[in-house]
Amino acid sequence: MALIELKNLTYHYPLTNSPALQDLDLEVQEGEFLAIVGANGAGKSTLCYTISGFIPHFFKGELAGSVSVAGIDPTKAGLGEFVQKVGLVFQNPFNQISGSKFTVYEEIAFGLENLGIDPAEMRERVDEIIRLTRIEDLKDRSPYALSGGQQQRVALASILVMRPQILVLDEPTSQLDPIGSQEVFQVIKDMALQGMTIIMAEHKVEWVAEFADRILALSAGQAIKLGTPREVLGSPELPEHGIGISRYTQVARKALQAGLWPEKRSMPVTLDECVQGFQEIIA
Template sequence: MTSPALAVTGLTVRYEGAERRALDEVGLVVAPGEILGILGPTGAGKSTLLQCLSGVIPHHEDNAAMRGEIEVFGRPLGDFAGLSEITETVGLVMQDPEVQLVNTVVREELVWGMENRGIPVPEIEKRLRRATDLFDIGGLLDRFTHALSGGEKQRVVVASVFCLSPRIMLLDEPTSELDPAGTEGVMDAIRVLADEGVTVIVVEHKIEELAVYADRLVAMRAGRIEAAGTPREVLMGPAAPDRPQVLDIALRLRERGHWDAELPLSVPAAVAGWQAMTHDPQSDRNHS
């Protein structure tokens, strides 16, 4: 049996001086090639979880006490020789893109990490082309990183992590400053990578996108996992911090005895459900 990409048991973190645990006995198994979405209100522990999975806690954070087990492809994270070895497998995109932009020009930002790894030039060029296509940053390559908009910075940072070809990508609100089309572009790219076997964990507040793109969702609150399952299971349950509007509409119509079709997660699914329900000759004008 192949090992899961990530297996977490009893993960508990407390920041120095904090009133409660940031993470409290968190357990999680993520399969290779899966897109796992993490939901939850501010302060739920979502970013702390990503920092543990990437080794930032404990390697780069002195103020957090941590216990519990994290295994990456069957190997305990504690056995890795520090952050530099972990980052060969696990890539992290942090919430604030400015924190991890270190070069002045976008092209250098993308190439820098690969050069540090000693990746051969033809391979660097190949990955650069792929990153440019996937994240639609062809027009940005010669721009100064400081002069990019927030949304452009986010796409560059995700692309630069992709260039290191990690088997696991951890993304902390990678589309918060992107417009709807830009958000969809990044989500499409994530889907392509997952289909090629990359494991993706993405923290997002954009529930309507997550409902469609994630294979599974986890809802967190106050350091604990409150619900885990398919998007439909989690979003229908009480732990969902928010729901796609179409699901909300269908649930409210169902309460009134009006929605007996499958509960939808997207507009096309809602239209299909509606057509199934209203399919009688007299109502044809309603769905022509």
């Protein structure tokens, strides 16, 4: 059985008539990195909230179909079970700071205090995660005195320290500057390389193309494409659904029109594939 299984999932937010997600089927295996792309309002956040249990436990509304996440069925289990297995990090770094702690170190320990972890183990785990997320230099500062990128890494650390089985990221870099985004992506990459199961909604397709195992493209609450980055991002209908295509694909398309791209070669989605194509035509 897959780690995450959604069958025929349809969800309406309270007091709405059109579904935010419609007839969605999805299976994610353990250790997989799945990226979700889609225009604003396509249902990316809704899907993230469903996998992390906030739908239907925090946002009420109407959920049809079946959901199973790490063996948890939301109709039988509460949010408490979900938060111990699934970690959620979202866009706004500022709002993810708990607000009750005065240093980054205490902030990261907040989740462990709530889980009732013994203080000695707590310190070990916090130290370890501070090292992994490269925020040693921030640990004694106030979480509010940090830049967006730093805050987002603290938010990531605060979730990772709870050792979730699945990490759900809802556009974690959309409010960050390029350097902040890079630092956050680096941490996510490290986690993916360690074999953590990651679900990530993200607009930056170049990055997603490089690191995701599979991509799910959503439009108006429905899955329009699910497959490897090349299968999904190379498909010509994406722009119709308001999904940006990789700048490497754009370059290759222009090159193809100008006769500068090997005709048998498929459209590239990453920098490496793009460079290989040009090397082939030069040779």
